[in-house]
Amino acid sequence: MTFIPTLRALVAALPLVVAALPAVADIKNYEFQLTQHEFKQGNGVVITVKLIDKRSGKPVPDAVIFAKRIDMEPEGMATMASPVQLLPASETGAYSFKTDLVMEGGWRLSLGAKVQGETGTLENKLILKALP
Template identity: 45%
Template sequence: MGLLPMKTTYAGFCGAVLALAVSSSAVLAGAEDYRFDLVSTDHSVGSGAILEVRLTDLRTGKPVERAVIYATRMDMAPDGMEMMTTPVTAMPSDVPGNYRFTTDLTMAGGWRFSVAAKVQGEPETVSAEIELQAGP
């Protein structure tokens, strides 16, 4: 048995590296593979308004549990009042993949909920800006 020519060995090596890179990238997800969606529908003006969002893995369609929510913000940017903010407090949820918050919607109009989370095993931050309307 003789040795393969150097050109063939190099090409084989490059092919193996390429195959490994492709298979590795299929396993790793990116932040764009996740989505936050608004679940709650009744957003009345007042204190203690409940806001509920669902985090979904778009590759599987399954809810994402145990994400670490580390940044939230509620403001009136949709109505041109980005500096009008209100506190957001996390609450427990019984539904897998749903995340609940309480906030004070101090006036009727458009509100923007910004949220950032870390998903287990995902190096990138998953974030969203969700608009909703608060009514009387």
């Protein structure tokens, strides 16, 4: 075989090789979702989110949540924040947080996490509402 025909054969086979490779996961394939969007205003409110693999819709366990913040940015008061405490997991792929929703209105829960086996950082901002 000469160089040109060999090169042509390799180029022709390339789509078959690429198609046979396993799909590569991406941190963008994951997201946190609130299990409910409205909460009663007050102290000791428990907010639960699920970490979902968007490709399969299945919950993802064992993420390492390293950043968490809740504030009233949806109401234009980003400096109005409350402490957030991560609670022990109650079910696979569920992550619960205890906080004080001291005012009624819109609140933003910001989360940063590492997903096991993935590179990159997952960052989500979730909007919820505190009702009187």
